[in-house]
Structure formats: structure tokens, C-alpha cells
Amino acid sequence: QMQLQESGPGLLKPSETLSLTCSVSGGSINSIIYYWGWIRQSPGKGLEWIGSVFHDRSTYDNPSLKSRVSLSIDTVGNQFSLRLSSVSAPDTAIYYCARHSLFHNYFDFWGQGIPVAVSS
């Protein structure tokens, strides 16, 4: 059974860069039919797709995040990562990583989520 696990800091100060990693087990991240995505959830904005990365390092991301997002993938280590720069209070959320179907655009396997707070 595929499992995803987020890791990273839970507390940041405004203007810092958030770095999260998603470790994948039970399957290879080097897939030609799945992207690997990040979604966040906050009380104010609900579920928000952040972006997704493919095994060839191509990416899609949400323009609403105004180019603050950087996505990367490590096919040898079977993990992928998110960097979100210049964080502020509205970036406080639970961050999920998930497997993203290339053909159907759904997210079928999710990590448990990692809470991230931005506070001075």
C-alpha cells in the first residue's frame, strides 16, 4: 500500500522560507502516470492546490501563490519537496502531499498532513 509522509518545520517567522519534504513508500515516485502534489488546508481558504511535480522535474503550480513556490523531486530517494518563500500569516495551514493522477487530475493517496504556523 502506498504511503506518503510529510516532514519539515512546524513554525516559521514571517518572510522565512518554508521547506517540506514528502517521503513515498510502497511504490516508485518514478512514474509516467502520476504527478506528486502539494495541497494545503486552512480555515480561511479551505483546500488549496499548491502545485505538482512530475518525475522529469516538470511542474505545474498555482498562480495565486505568485511565483513563491518551488517544487523538486528526488527519484533516487523516492521523495519530493516544496519550498514556499516569503511566508506570512495567511500561509498558516495544514500541508498535505499527495499522489496526483496524470490522466484524471485527482489525488488518490495523501499524507497525514503537517501543520505549519507562521508567527513572529
Add this chain to the structure above:
Amino acid sequence: DIQLTQSPSFLSASVGDRVSITCRASQDIRSYLGWYQQKPGEAPKLLIYAASTLQTDVPSRFSGGGSGTEFTLTISSLQPEDFATYYCQQLNSYPLTFGGGTKVEIK
């Protein structure tokens, strides 16, 4: 961006009830819609994609319908484990977007 509006936002029902949730898209998304269930403290779980295709291992009491701009999720006979929040997601185009959610609570 494609906006998704769910109704109702909150639904109170009893075990055994038939319930339906509506998701309206701001533009035509054909059949490119998915539904998720989320319980407190857990990640969302995919129930349905392509508007009406049940994900593996999802009970048959769940069904989805619609196309274009109006979609429904129906639970034919509500079970205790179905009390949760439900979200729709458009699968049609980037950026991928989600509805605001419908919380189903016990009456």
C-alpha cells in the same frame, strides 16, 4: 480560475437517510469532477472521479452524477461512518480547485 460552489454548507441527517450534495462550477467542466470525504484529523479521501466513477473500495451507497456545471454526490443510506465533510474538486484545468465543503452531521 474555476470556482466551485457547494450547497448546502451544512446538512443534518439521520442514519438511513438519503442525502444529496450539490457542486456548481463557474464554467463548463464536462465530467471532470471529483468528490472527497474528510473526517476530523484526517486527510481527504477520494470517493468519486470523472463525476460518477467510484474509486476502488468505496461503498456502493455513494454515487455521483452530473456534467457541465452542476454535479451531485448522493449517499443512498447514510451510515454512522459517513458523518464527515465532503468536498468537490474540478479535474478539468489548472489551477485545480476545490469547493468550500459540506459538513454532514448527525441529527
